[in-house]
Amino acid sequence: MAVRIGVVGASGFTGGELVRLLLGHPTADLAFLGGRGSAGRRLGEVQPHLAASAAGDLPIEPVEDASGLDVAFLALPRGDSAAVAPRLLEAGTRVIDLGGDFRLAAEAYPTWYGFDHPAPAWLGKSVYGLPELFREQIRGAELVANPGCFPTPAVLGLAPLLRAGMIEGNRILIDGKTGLSGAGRSAGDAMSHAATEESVRPYRFPAHQHTPEIERTLAEASGRPVGVSFVPHLVPAVRGVLTTAFAPAGEGVTTDTLVAVLAAAYEREPFVRVLPPGVMADTKRVRGSNTAELQAAVDERTGTAVVIGAVDNLVKGAAGQAVQNLNLMIGAEETTALPSVGMYP
Amino acid sequence: MAVRIGVVGASGFTGGELVRLLLGHPTADLAFLGGRGSAGRRLGEVQPHLAASAAGDLPIEPVEDASGLDVAFLALPRGDSAAVAPRLLEAGTRVIDLGGDFRLAAEAYPTWYGFDHPAPAWLGKSVYGLPELFREQIRGAELVANPGCFPTPAVLGLAPLLRAGMIEGNRILIDGKTGLSGAGRSAGDAMSHAATEESVRPYRFPAHQHTPEIERTLAEASGRPVGVSFVPHLVPAVRGVLTTAFAPAGEGVTTDTLVAVLAAAYEREPFVRVLPPGVMADTKRVRGSNTAELQAAVDERTGTAVVIGAVDNLVKGAAGQAVQNLNLMIGAEETTALPSVGMYP
Amino acid sequence: MAVRIGVVGASGFTGGELVRLLLGHPTADLAFLGGRGSAGRRLGEVQPHLAASAAGDLPIEPVEDASGLDVAFLALPRGDSAAVAPRLLEAGTRVIDLGGDFRLAAEAYPTWYGFDHPAPAWLGKSVYGLPELFREQIRGAELVANPGCFPTPAVLGLAPLLRAGMIEGNRILIDGKTGLSGAGRSAGDAMSHAATEESVRPYRFPAHQHTPEIERTLAEASGRPVGVSFVPHLVPAVRGVLTTAFAPAGEGVTTDTLVAVLAAAYEREPFVRVLPPGVMADTKRVRGSNTAELQAAVDERTGTAVVIGAVDNLVKGAAGQAVQNLNLMIGAEETTALPSVGMYP
Amino acid sequence: MAVRIGVVGASGFTGGELVRLLLGHPTADLAFLGGRGSAGRRLGEVQPHLAASAAGDLPIEPVEDASGLDVAFLALPRGDSAAVAPRLLEAGTRVIDLGGDFRLAAEAYPTWYGFDHPAPAWLGKSVYGLPELFREQIRGAELVANPGCFPTPAVLGLAPLLRAGMIEGNRILIDGKTGLSGAGRSAGDAMSHAATEESVRPYRFPAHQHTPEIERTLAEASGRPVGVSFVPHLVPAVRGVLTTAFAPAGEGVTTDTLVAVLAAAYEREPFVRVLPPGVMADTKRVRGSNTAELQAAVDERTGTAVVIGAVDNLVKGAAGQAVQNLNLMIGAEETTALPSVGMYP
Numbered sequence A, B, C, D: 001m002a003v004r005i006g007v008v009g010a011s012g013f014t015g016g017e018l019v020r021l022l023l024g025h026p027t028a029d030l031a032f033l034g035g036r037g038s039a040g041r042r043l044g045e046v047q048p049h050l051a052a053s054a055a056g057d058l059p060i061e062p063v064e065d066a067s068g069l070d071v072a073f074l075a076l077p078r079g080d081s082a083a084v085a086p087r088l089l090e091a092g093t094r095v096i097d098l099g100g101d102f103r104l105a106a107e108a109y110p111t112w113y114g115f116d117h118p119a120p121a122w123l124g125k126s127v128y129g130l131p132e133l134f135r136e137q138i139r140g141a142e143l144v145a146n147p148g149c150f151p152t153p154a155v156l157g158l159a160p161l162l163r164a165g166m167i168e169g170n171r172i173l174i175d176g177k178t179g180l181s182g183a184g185r186s187a188g189d190a191m192s193h194a195a196t197e198e199s200v201r202p203y204r205f206p207a208h209q210h211t212p213e214i215e216r217t218l219a220e221a222s223g224r225p226v227g228v229s230f231v232p233h234l235v236p237a238v239r240g241v242l243t244t245a246f247a248p249a250g251e252g253v254t255t256d257t258l259v260a261v262l263a264a265a266y267e268r269e270p271f272v273r274v275l276p277p278g279v280m281a282d283t284k285r286v287r288g289s290n291t292a293e294l295q296a297a298v299d300e301r302t303g304t305a306v307v308i309g310a311v312d313n314l315v316k317g318a319a320g321q322a323v324q325n326l327n328l329m330i331g332a333e334e335t336t337a338l339p340s341v342g343m344y345p
Helices: A013-022 A080-090 A106-112 A120-125 A131-139 A151-163 A210-222 A255-265 A315-330 B013-022 B080-090 B106-112 B120-125 B131-139 B151-163 B210-222 B255-265 B315-330 C013-022 C080-090 C106-112 C120-125 C131-139 C151-163 C210-222 C255-265 C315-330 D013-022 D080-090 D106-112 D120-125 D131-139 D151-163 D210-222 D255-266 D315-330
Strands: A003-008 A028-035 A071-074 A094-097 A143-145 A172-178 A228-234 A241-248 A272-274 A292-299 A304-311 B003-008 B028-035 B071-074 B094-097 B143-145 B172-178 B228-234 B241-248 B272-274 B292-299 B304-311 C003-008 C028-035 C071-074 C094-097 C143-145 C172-178 C228-234 C241-248 C272-274 C292-299 C304-311 D003-008 D028-035 D071-074 D094-097 D143-145 D172-178 D228-234 D241-248 D272-274 D292-299 D304-311
Touching: A003 A013, A013 A028, A013 A315, A071 A080, A071 A315, A080 A094, A080 A120, A094 A315, A106 A120, A106 A210, A131 A151, A131 A315, A151 A172, A151 A210, A151 A241, A151 A255, A151 A292, A151 A304, A151 A315, A172 A210, A172 B172, A172 B241, A210 A228, A228 B241, A228 B304, A241 B172, A241 B228, A255 A272, A255 A292, A304 A315, A304 B228, B003 B013, B013 B028, B013 B315, B071 B080, B071 B315, B080 B094, B080 B120, B094 B315, B106 B120, B106 B210, B131 B151, B131 B315, B143 B315, B151 B172, B151 B210, B151 B241, B151 B255, B151 B292, B151 B304, B151 B315, B172 B210, B210 B228, B255 B272, B255 B292, B304 B315, C003 C013, C013 C028, C013 C315, C071 C080, C071 C315, C080 C094, C080 C120, C094 C315, C106 C120, C106 C210, C131 C151, C131 C315, C143 C315, C151 C172, C151 C210, C151 C241, C151 C255, C151 C292, C151 C304, C151 C315, C172 C210, C172 D172, C172 D241, C210 C228, C228 D241, C228 D304, C241 D172, C241 D228, C255 C272, C255 C292, C304 C315, C304 D228, D003 D013, D013 D028, D013 D315, D071 D080, D071 D315, D080 D094, D080 D120, D094 D315, D106 D120, D106 D210, D131 D151, D131 D315, D143 D315, D151 D172, D151 D210, D151 D241, D151 D255, D151 D292, D151 D304, D151 D315, D172 D210, D210 D228, D255 D272, D255 D292, D304 D315
Parallel strands: A003 A028, A003 A071, A071 A094, A094 A143, A172 A228, A272 A292, B003 B028, B003 B071, B071 B094, B094 B143, B172 B228, B272 B292, C003 C028, C003 C071, C071 C094, C094 C143, C172 C228, C272 C292, D003 D028, D003 D071, D071 D094, D094 D143, D172 D228, D272 D292
Antiparallel strands: A172 A241, A241 A304, A292 A304, B172 B241, B241 B304, B292 B304, C172 C241, C241 C304, C292 C304, D172 D241, D241 D304, D292 D304
């Protein structure tokens, strides 16, 4: 039986990717596309690659007109989801927010997002949408906070190791590398091809809002306090996030034991691939897929565990994971409409 | 008065860059070009961008035919410099080795380079060619070990801070990102455009040979024991190396104090640019130049110092630094033939 | 009912793309994977992005061991298909050749491919696998010559206009631009990232073997003699072919009449998108899809028709079109397992 | 003796490249930097790669404040040079305009540039700044119209062949490919890395303003009427323009005769490299240099001459050629401050 779906924020990269995936979903009925500047246009005008698809002629409507939906995806700028979600939720629409507005505790928003959270009550009910860690809560959730692109691979790699006591959590250092689609479609001169080709550069350090998201999720998943320093970098790619995390390894911990713990944690997961020792993670291999690749090793000279994760930031790091959450919420097969094999080369 | 110069290994990327820079050098006379597979051809055939230059018709001769040179640059594969250098040195030619064959202690070679060093006596006389730290020793050196591409920005950033006691040295974690020219001209399928575009991936971890080079140089420069874990990554760029180093910050150390120490250390250096707090390093800005950009900050939440360095791996990370060393060795102005401004965009 | 399928040449880019698409095909049973150098290994070892898929553990067998198949795809080097195909065909296996070995008349092979064709009788029975022009013949074919990457968009754009007499065919000039995956996985130093980024260059002009393929197919499709000059270029992309064809426009022909003819020719085609006047074709929009975008305009100042086509060279230009042909041959829905929407950005 | 130089439009890519080159010029004194939005800032703030250079602290002043200059470079948006130049010229400043405002006849401006030319008298005195064709006129010029990026390689390749009667000029077809820096620093979402990587697309066809510039210059250089259709394309590179021109070859014309004519025409030119038959032009080889590479061949099957040219659009296609013109105007050695060897890879 079809589920009435809305994509609110249909004109951005994430919105386009949501529509592309949902076009292949047998029970998701695209009932509403919402936008702000793009309202009044057809989807195919703002997303030309979708022009000839079944959704190409759908109108983009004002965000506020969303109604009568079973599930709404919100792919909106910072602060906008928090303003839009409550009305939908109160009308009985379940919400999957792809922004960052429902991922932290209320008191963290002024520091990391620069606003006072307008809907702390709903925030308290939000479930963090990382299916591999919180699958059961997601099934019944009214409001799902879809994870950020960096937290997804970082948390998938670190959480089982923290839980197993194989690494220390009080000073985890994470170096992130991201392609440029994460900056969105309207990203300004600094994201032009001319300014980014041959450019590797850190950004928004040490104030990136994914820092507390990783800390909080790891603490929740492992039951231990966690401290993280996170330095994100832009690299000249479009898709792909790779996180390289460093943490002190416990006594006797080796590459083999790290890999064994990860492999056991994810052996039944359709979208997590734990690499054997010595095989290197690669963002290119997972591009276009909902798969996360995880690699772990111990540098025995210094007793440092290194845990590396790679995802496509627009799929497992955003739209794909959101569809995975949708599938859980509506009782569909979890892999519906989601490729597990990347497009290579 | 002209100095007779040899470039041994003229057919690779580094060799080509050496020739390009030396063409603009008023007192360097390109007296010998050496190669192995390319011997017998003209330079312009193997380096077409140099075909129309003054060096385009120069013959590439067998490596062993090098003789009568004042200074020889060696840009040869691993292990080859160690075999070739002694004969040149014994004949009175001063040598600048751009390979890694003279950077470590003899006992480190089996582990990190996979061979027993064939010339440990010369190794003992080698001077590490980082002018900003070892300028005086370089002036008189017979044999200079030109630094690796990753060690150059990492050491430039960390050494003054270690010396000043602002960071701890026993567990420094370095995340490196490099463009693909570092793999050399004959790099195989894994370096094809098809396999590398949109690919971010670690490599050779935890066994990269720049690890002990960084440790040794930092220890020598700071007088303290240093332990480093180093994870290098390939990113889809041609030139550019960026190193992101994490170390525990000392009591009371702030972003401002870090930056002040670096700025003081390098205030008279023509090829080091210390960025003000909040400005992000960028490999693109230094591309084609012999300049290193350094950025430092403290993440006060976790007490972690982050020190970032960016260079063009073929210039300040290889050929440019080698010419800088040449200038010191022959008493020329240190900046001769070396651009300090990058080609942008 | 399942069809037994072989992919002969499974270790290359095209072979990998065939497997990726066939994994989503409900009636294609991957019964055989063949390779030369890769025989004896598992698919996932040579195509790591497929390692975790249902085909990841399939063995790659010697090419000669192919037997008992309903349909075999041949993705082999030049000259190899012509040697391999006859045995398969004689055993009753229908063959879709993705090489160029069955696209021209026998007498053209010495000039354009450098060998005497070893199986001229089979060559005579081969059907050119461009479904939009030769759909009915493909359905019953024993042997299908899958088109080249450049001929696909060029012929799709030009054939209807020639047939309608809107352009002259005796001196068509085609400028082609291709990404670098077309050179295959083992492409040597000239295809390294370092040698190709920022490089735009012609190649194999005027001897590219797609020239006679375009001429022959246009002549066959239009019933007129056709002469083509074709200059292919490499551009720094992985996927994507764009052809820009110039031809004298007939009396009274305008942009609108060109577009109208193309739109009428392809109005029911699921994989051809004719762009409205003024909209520019873009390889990026069709990447990962089996769609061809066509654009046409008249430069009225000089009476020149310009016809532009864009495809993903590995999908509509190779593996996707091959699967489209398979679908026709086995009576499946023509769009089975084939995306019509590209992955953007 | 120093010449007082102004760079008006110092904040764009071309302005930055002008300053970078002029920093190495022994007799050019950077006396004025002008900007519109950037007025009031220091150069290093808007061109960070120049921050540490001798020009880094120079103020950017309002465009209208330019005065007392010997020579002014104008690197301003369409229509702006035509408004700014007359006042400078009338005050005795010689002007090199890098925009398109002084390249065509007055009557062409409404059609191709969209404005009525405000200074037709000065337009009549303007000299087209292609030194290889108009060197003597440039020396004494008050006003030089620096050529466009596409016209430079196209005209250099075609003019000698037209003059020698080896090709016909009435229907020349030119396919252009350009990197994305040509769009300038403020180029909007369509020039973002996310929108351009893996994208090959035509643009502004058939109305690109370089069409009449090529026609007019070829006609002037050859004394024959010339008709051109020009289709420019964007490819995912930063620098580099490659033009592929097709024209009917005269009776008996071969690849060898074409190459011989070009080689003779340019044998003494320091910045033109005519490639031997069979060698392919490559934008990468000329990147960062003021060199144009020219390749010519005849496709004997169809009697078509193909003439290919490659330049760095920001150097020989803009700032470098402008400095070459400056050198002629001030009586300096023509090659002063201009590299002829590209930065490779």
